[in-house]
Amino acid sequence: DIELTQTPLSSRVTLGQPASISCRSSQSLAHSDGNTYLSWLHQRPGQPPRLLVYKISNRFGVPDRFSGSGGGTDFTLNISRVEAEDVGVYYCMQSTHFPHTFGQGTKLEIK
Amino acid sequence: EVHLVESGGGLVKPGGSLRLSCAASGFRFRSYSMTWIRQAPGKGLEWISSIGSGSSYIYYAESVKDRFLISRDDAQNSLYLQMNSLRAEDTAVYYCAKSRPPDYWGQGTLVTVSS
Numbered sequence: 001d002i003e004l005t006q007t008p009l010s011s012r013v014t015l016g017q018p019a020s021i022s023c024r025s026s027q028s029l030a031h032s033d034g035n036t037y038l039s040w041l042h043q044r045p046g047q048p049p050r051l052l053v054y055k056i057s058n059r060f061g062v063p064d065r066f067s068g069s070g071g072g073t074d075f076t077l078n079i080s081r082v083e084a085e086d087v088g089v090y091y092c093m094q095s096t097h098f099p100h101t102f103g104q105g106t107k108l109e110i111k
Numbered sequence: 112e113v114h115l116v117e118s119g120g121g122l123v124k125p126g127g128s129l130r131l132s133c134a135a136s137g138f139r140f141r142s143y144s145m146t147w148i149r150q151a152p153g154k155g156l157e158w159i160s161s162i163g164s165g166s167s168y169i170y171y172a173e174s175v176k177d178r179f180l181i182s183r184d185d186a187q188n189s190l191y192l193q194m195n196s197l198r199a200e201d202t203a204v205y206y207c208a209k210s211r212p213p214d215y216w217g218q219g220t221l222v223t224v225s226s
Contacts, residue, residue, distance in 0.1 A: 001173075039212040041156075048206055048216040049156065060214060091156055095212045098170040100146075100158040 002027050004092050006103035013082045014111045021106045023092035025073040030096070037095040040068055040077045043105075044088040052090075053077065084110060113137040113215040115207050120220030127197050127224070133190040133207030133217060141165070141185035144211050147192050149203035150219075157203070160192065161211065175201075197224045 003026040013019045021040075029036045038056050041049040051060045053068035056075060065080040079086060087110055092103040119131040133145070147159040160171045160181040169181055180193040190207050204219040 037212060043156075048219055049213075050216070051212065051214045054212050054214070089155075093156070093158075093212060098161070099172050100161070100211075102156040102158065105155045 001099055002029070002094055002097055002101050004094060004101055004103040006090075006092060006106050008106060009104060010107040010109070012109045012111045015084065016081050019079040019082050019086075019108060021077045021090050021092075021108075023070075023075045023077070023103050025075070025094060027097070028072050029075075029094050030072065035096075036071065038068075038070070038075050039093045039095065040066075041091045041093060042086075042088055043091065047088075049091065082108070082110070113209065115209065115215060115217035117205060117207050117217045117220035120205065120222045122223045122225065123197055124226050125198060125224055128193070128195045129197065129222060131192040131194065131205055131207075131220060131222070133192075135188045135190065135207075135209070138209065138215075140183075140188040143209050144168075145183060145190045146208045146211070146213050147181060147190075147205060148208055148213065148216075149201075149205045149222075151200075151203040154203075159205070162190070194222070197222075199224050 005024045007022045040053040043049040052062050057068040067078045089105040091105050114136045116134045144163045146161040162169050162181045178196045182191045202224050206219045207217045209215045
């Protein structure tokens with residue numbers, strides 16, 4: 001199974017400051033169809049996860065202060081200016097290979 | 112608007128069975144793969160099973176293989192998860208999600224396995 005390792009596991013950020021989360025895969029996430037199915041999700045307490053970014057860098061109905069980048073086995077989610085609503089846990093997920101797998105999650109808090 | 116509503120969760124004894132349902136609306140259900148994902152209390156997300164459009168493929172996590180069965184009824188716009196031989200470690204909120212990657216999620220249904 002593909003292992004996804006997120007760093008950091010927790011982060012405290014001042015409102016308006018940037019935040020960055022890394023996700024490293026144990027294998028390449030490049031699919032034979034040419035796509036790389038690495039996604040980022042956000043989960044607020046008591047809520048289901050919500051898709052933020054898919055195929056590395058495509059935003060899914062979220063503001064452009066969220067951006068995804070990377071390739072191969074190293075990926076990053078950047079938030080350019082953290083807002084109060086961004087608190088919660090962020091997960092990377094790969095859906096290139098079955099079984100699909102998630103990172104451990106990164107808890108984002110406001111300082 | 113896409114809606115996914117899970118049902119069928121509850122308290123069950125170890126070794127028992129439950130059948131979860133997911134009612135879908137707001138999109139052409141038959142055209143999309145669907146997925147079950149669970150989250151144990153206070154823990155991260157765990158992919159459980161996916162079924163392709165037209166049941167073109169079915170995959171399970173090793174942790175549930177041979178115990179859980181995913182199915183879909185395109186006429187009823189519904190996804191199902193038959194869970195047998197339940198264990199304490201299956202206790203979790205179970206989410207159904209649309210597509211690959213999962214772009215829309217239901218609110219989840221809680222399954223508690225306890226004597």
